[in-house]
Amino acid sequence: MVKKGETIDITIDDIKFPNKGIAYIENNKKIIIKNSIPGQKLRVKIKKKKGDKVDAILLEILEKAPNEVDGPCPVFKECGGCSYQNLNYEDQLLLKEKFILDILKDFHLEDIYEGVEGSKKTFEYRNKMEFSFGDEYKDGPLTLGLHKRGSMYDIVNTSVCLLVDNDFRIILTSVLNFASHHNYTYYHKRSHEGFLRHLVVRKGIMTGDILINFVTSSQGQLHEDDLVNSILNLPLLGSIKGIIHTTNESMADIVQSDKSKLLYGQDFIYDKLFDLSFKITPYSFFQTNTIGAMQLYSTVKEFVGTIRHNTIYDLYCGTGTIAQVLSSNADKVIGIEIVEEAVVAARENAKLNKIDNCEFYSGDVLDLLDNIKESPDIIILDPPRDGIHPKAISKIINFQPKAYIYVSCKPTSLARDLPYFLQAGYTVTRLKSVDMFSQTPHVETVALLTIK
Structure with missing residues (x-):
């Protein structure tokens, strides 16, 4: 019988929606490991036990699954934005069909x-991304990107993200350089202190329109002209239609507006579905x-x-x-x-x-x-x-x-x-x-x- 804190080697036998690998051990007990796929041999640490289910933390991949490939994104293993870049797309579709059935x-x-x-499109398909400011490890340098896999606090720099096109990546890099240059602090989720919170980029895939929303707390002073100029001078394929500064005082880690100021252009973009045009505002829902x-x-x-x-x-x-x-x-x-x-x-x-x-x-x-x-x-x-x-x-x-x-x-x-x-x-x-x-x-x- 496995014990809490014990380290064991297992093979993933099955998978459950959305991304929970399952290994069967003695008496048909299930060990559940997030972000794993059938066929992988893993070294895991037992986290907790409840009934016939055991949750474990992945320590090391001992052997890849037979159909596993190397994820093309350089930060795939660290970033929580993707789960299945280590599967060919045909295998991803088979996995989703299994989930549904x-x-x-x-x-x-x-x-x-x-x-x-x-x-x-299997890459560069997203028309909206919400990037978070933070650090990759405690007291590390400022970064901007997505949450590290399995972490509520650590942020992975996703300037190489493959779910969005190159305009998103250029904008992220530029904004991070701007923020670092001005020595801004980021908003700490535990203490609720700090300035920078999120960068939201929306792009009309069919139109090329780009809308940028720079989200902060009120605990700092934004160099507005520097921000606008740094963005407008970027070599983008799309066209910047608007830049917004949003102040968000919510303690929750969500993007919402307590106050918004238009720094440049307009506060909306357009995109198209078939022969129809749709106006998209900062908080309106539009399929990503x-x-x-x-x-x-x-x-x-x-x-x-x-x-x-x-x-x-x-x-x-x-x-x-x-x-x-x-x-x-x-x-x-x-x-x-x-x-x-x-x-x-x-x-x-x-x-x-x-x-x-x-x-x-x-x-x-x-x-x-x-x-x-x-x-x-x-x-x-x-x-x-x-x-x-x-x-x-x-x-x-x-x-x-x-x-x-x-x-x-x-x-x-x-x-x-x-x-x-x-x-x-x-x-x-x-x-x-x-x-x-x-x-x-x-x-x-x-x-x-x-x-x-």
Whole structure:
């Protein structure tokens, strides 16, 4: 029997979503090691035991898995931004297919599952990155990048990050040099003291528009002109449209605005999905993989079919991207979203695209469904990662449309919500995944549910 603190050698036998390797030991106990893949031989240290599960910390990779490759990013082993650069992309897709089928195994959907559609870009696909200021080790020099794997505090310099294009990397390097030159302190998460917090870069993949948000606390003075000039002189392929300084006093390690000041240009950019344009503000939701979003929305549109419908509901509609993509499929599309800023953006984008049959309402789905009179032919569900609130599901089901299309960014939430629809007489007739997040365990899954 293994003991807490003990060091042992194991082989990873299986893997569980999102990135938990499993090794089986005596009496079928499971040792769980994050960021490992089947076939690896590892030296681990037992961290804690609970029932038949044992958590362990990776100390050393003794032998690679048979299908393991060297991750192309120089900081892959240290950075927490990616999990699976050490697998060829074909193996990543097989792994994601396994995740989906394992999680949904109780529904017996293997025969209708259409697999995972791979991303057209497996690197340099992200249109937004939130970089954090900090140090790579305690009291080390200032750095800027992503969290070190398994750490809440240490930051890895990701000036070589391969999930974004070279403009992001150039901007990160320039901003870090600027901050180091001025001897700024970074904001310490434990003491809540310090100045620099985050650098958020957004880029229109189809337009080249770039928006930069420099996030600090109020515990310092920003050299605004130096920052703007250092960025505007960079040799970028895209075009800087705006630079913002945001003051954030929240103790939580999140990007939010207590006060924002526009230092240059405008506080928005544009990007395109198909022939539609979308205005993107600093805090508006827009899928982080633009090309992948078009693949995802093409799947949704395919599931909707070619027959024109009277009314489509787009619940949890965000900035109304799906609603506008489906505007040609119905006489009316009604979108509901709890974030008021997103609804304002949705209305503005519909006007920009000269779409007049989309209506957007701000509020909780649970409350607003009581006030909408039109009966939907199809309901699109694209909920947050945690899925649909159980109280909202009953109201959604009461509409009894011909079909639901559930767009899930977290398969465990889909598995939790599906029984409600099945009990109401619906059946899953199509199921397909779309990979928008290569090199990571995450995958979008689209389910078409029709009434029996």
